[in-house]
Amino acid sequence: MFALVVRFDLQDAEKAAEFDKLVAETVQAIAELEPGTLVYATHTVQDEPLSRVFYEVYRDREAFEEHERQPHTRHFLSQREKYIASSRVEFLSPADAKGLFAAG
Template identity: 35%
Template sequence: MARFTILVRFRVFDGQMAIFLPLMIENAEASRRDEPGCERFDVLRPDDQPDCILLYEIYRDRAAFDEHCASAHFQRFDSATKALVAEKQVTVLDLLAEA
């Protein structure tokens, strides 16, 4: 079965990054540590967009991603950050090659 890969873009409200980023990193670390189906979870920030966070995530399959979304740590993160996020965009990607 094909791996499930996503790119998530968050735009955080002005002045909220100091609260948002530690929660995001905690969620990413818990995903890698506690979810066998989570193969990669990178947290990135574009140099020229201090209010933007990008996530690059690879899961074993769609079911592993669904388990991630249902996990207690993700639910805590999602609830704690809802009021901090101005915009969230999720893009599903086809992983064509790994180097």
């Protein structure tokens, strides 16, 4: 398993709406074309209308690298800078869990 969390802080409400449209298009392609992407969940942040958090889980590092090579992902990466004020990526290491990714 390979996982990460990304936080985006957007420039303003108009840019946030445009970013959300870009995300929706991207997530649709991920769902249709990426069997190695196990979870790709996007979230708004309560009481922070200009923030978004993505939680991404891939079968393995190769599945993540395949995701990064996809045309829809390349498009998202090339366009996102128009909308964001800042971003932060955190790569995760598995620990104790309950659910789909629990060891055992």
